[in-house]
Each structure stands twice: as structure tokens, then as C-alpha cells.
Amino acid sequence: xxxxxxxxxxxxxxxxxxxxxxxxxxxxxxxxxxxxxxxxxxxxxxxxxxxxxxxxxxxxxxxxxxxxxxxxxxxxxxxxxxxxxxxxxxxxxxxxxxxxxxxxxxxxx
Amino acid sequence: xxxxxxxxxxxxxxxxxxxxxxxxxxxxxxxxxxxxxxxxxxxxxxxxxxxxxxxxxxxxxxxxxxxxxxxxxxxxxxxxxxxxxxxxxxxxxxxxxxxxxxxxxxxxxxxxxxx
Numbered sequence: 654x655x656x657x658x659x660x661x662x663x664x665x666x667x668x669x670x671x672x673x674x675x676x677x678x679x680x681x682x683x684x685x686x687x688x689x690x691x692x693x694x695x696x697x698x699x700x701x702x703x704x705x706x707x708x709x710x711x712x713x714x715x716x717x718x719x720x721x722x723x724x725x726x727x728x729x730x731x732x733x734x735x736x737x738x739x740x741x742x743x744x745x746x747x748x749x750x751x752x753x754x755x756x757x758x759x760x761x762x
Numbered sequence: 763x764x765x766x767x768x769x770x771x772x773x774x775x776x777x778x779x780x781x782x783x784x785x786x787x788x789x790x791x792x793x794x795x796x797x798x799x800x801x802x803x804x805x806x807x808x809x810x811x812x813x814x815x816x817x818x819x820x821x822x823x824x825x826x827x828x829x830x831x832x833x834x835x836x837x838x839x840x841x842x843x844x845x846x847x848x849x850x851x852x853x854x855x856x857x858x859x860x861x862x863x864x865x866x867x868x869x870x871x872x873x874x875x876x877x
Contacts, residue, residue, distance in 0.1 A: 662802060687865075697805075697852065697868040739804060741866075748793050748812055748856070748864055749820065754804035 655680045657742050659753035666730050667761050674725040674756045676714075676740030686716055686723040687741040689752070697739070700725075710734070730760045765789065768853050768869035775840075775847070775876050783838045783872045785853035793864065794836035795854040798822060799871070805852065811836055812858060840874060848876045 656679040666672050678684060688700040701709045703716040703723060714725045723740060740753040766787045775781045785794065793812045797805040807820030811830040825844025830836055836855075840847045851872045856864035 659804070689866075696870055697854075699865050702865065743864065748858060749807060749810050749818065750795065750854075750856075750864070750866060751807060751821075752797070752805035754802060 655684075655742050655744060655749075655751040657740050657751055657753035659738075659740055659756050661756045662754065663757050663759070665759045665761060668732055669729050672727050672730040672734070672758065672760075674738050674740075674758065676723045676725065676753060678721050678723065678740075678742050680721075680742060680744060682744045684716075685743045686714070687743075687750075688712070688714055688723075688725050689739045689741055691737040691739070693736070700738070730758075732760045732762055734758060735760045766853060766855055766867055766869035768851075768872050770872060771870065773872060773874045775874065777876055778842045780839055780841050781847075781874065783840070783851055783853075783874070785836045785838065785869060786834055787836075787855045787867075788834060789855055789857075789867060790833070791855035791867070792833070792858045793856045794830070795856075795866065796820075796826070796828065796836070796838045797852045797854065799850040799852055808838065808851075847874055849874060 658677045686703045690700040691697045712727045737757050739755045743750045769784045795810040796808040806822050808826050809828045811817035827839045853869040854866040856866045
């Protein structure tokens with residue numbers, strides 16, 4: 654069974670500080686991993702996915718199969734990064750997407 | 763204007779009543795999903811469907827039912843058997859890919875309150 658764990662419910666950093674949102678997963682097959690973000694009064698939307706290996710809004714995430722992790726990082730947090738972040742997992746050739754409990758990031762001025 | 767439309771936005775129900783939440787998409791996506799969002803628990807998968815007339819249970823399907831008679835529509839019925847139905851419900855859709863790395867597009871959600 655797929656499982657996604659986000660150990661931090663709340664995370665608060667100052668503007669300009671580095672930020673790391675943790676995500677660990679368990680899955681017996683080959684995982685497909687995503688980060689979704691929900692800004693205040695907006696719909697949940699994709700931030701990035703590991704298959705694309707891209708940086709979006711300064712955020713990056715590397716899939717570490719040895720540690721079964723997909724942590725989200727940004728070197729210099731901005732106030733507009735304040736949002737709810739969800740890590741999500743689906744299996745290769747498997748279309749059911751599972752989400753973690755989410756981390757609320759607050760970036761203070 | 764392409765996207766996913768959920769209705770109603772707010773719904774109140776008395777205990778013992780069934781209620782149906784609507785989800786319509788015009789993105790030509792094959793897959794559709796229903797999630798329940800509760801504070802501190804994230805999104806939990808209720809049901810999903812990859813093709814018309816077929817759907818699979820997610821992690822918390824008990825007390826819920828769905829149908830997929832048309833590609834565009836995936837209504838969710840919250841039955842009286844659902845013990846704790848007050849929640850925020852999110853519908854999503856995605857194209858199907860061979861790899862499973864499907865990007866979900868979400869609706870704005872429906873908030874159900876049982877009185």
C-alpha cells in the first residue's frame with residue numbers, strides 16, 4: 654500500500670532563510686512523486702513533480718529512493734511562499750494518487 | 763473556460779439523509795477522483811475512476827458511493843451510513859499516462875455540514 658508522511662504540520666521561517674519541507678513515503682514499486690501547493694483562497698495546484706527534475710518558484714525536490722524521501726527545498730524563502738504544501742505519491746502505471754497530511758508554511762517578514 | 767466545477771459550494775444536511783455532490787470537467791480527462799480534506803489529515807482518497815462505467819475504492823470508501831456514466835461527470839453520494847460526513851470534499855481529474863505520473867487538476871471544493 655502507498656503511504657506518504659509529512660512529519661511537520663507547521664513550519665515557520667523568516668524571509669530569506671532556507672526552507673525544507675520533509676516528505677517520506679512507503680511504496681513497494683516504482684514511485685511517482687509530486688508536491689502540490691494551496692495558497693490562501695486558491696485551488697490546490699501542482700508545484701512540481703520528480704519526473705520533470707525542474708525548479709518551480711525557486712523550489713526543488715530530489716527523490717532519494719534509499720531514504721524513501723522527497724523533501725522540498727528553497728534556499729531563500731519569500732513571504733509569498735506562505736501556503737499549505739502537500740506531498741503526493743502514485744505508483745508507476747498506477748493512477749491512484751495518495752497525499753500526505755500537509756505542512757503549513759509561514760514565512761515571516 | 764476549461765476546468766472542474768464542483769457544486770454546491772456549501773451544503774447542509776440533516777442526519778439520516780443522503781446527499782450528492784456534483785463534479786463536472788471539460789478537460790477531456792479520463793481519470794477522476796474524490797478526496798476528503800480534514801484539518802491535520804490531509805487529503806484522503808474516497809474513490810477514483812479511470813474510465814467510464816468503472817471506478818475503484820480508495821482508502822475511506824465506506825459510506826460513500828459514486829457513478830461514472832459520462833466521461834465528464836463523477837458525482838459523489840454521501841450516504842447516511844457515513845458516520846462522520848461533515849468535511850470539505852475535493853474533486854480532481856487527470857489525463858492518463860503510461861507512467862502514472864499524472865498531474866491532477868482540482869475543483870474548488872464542496873463543504874458539507876451535517877446538522
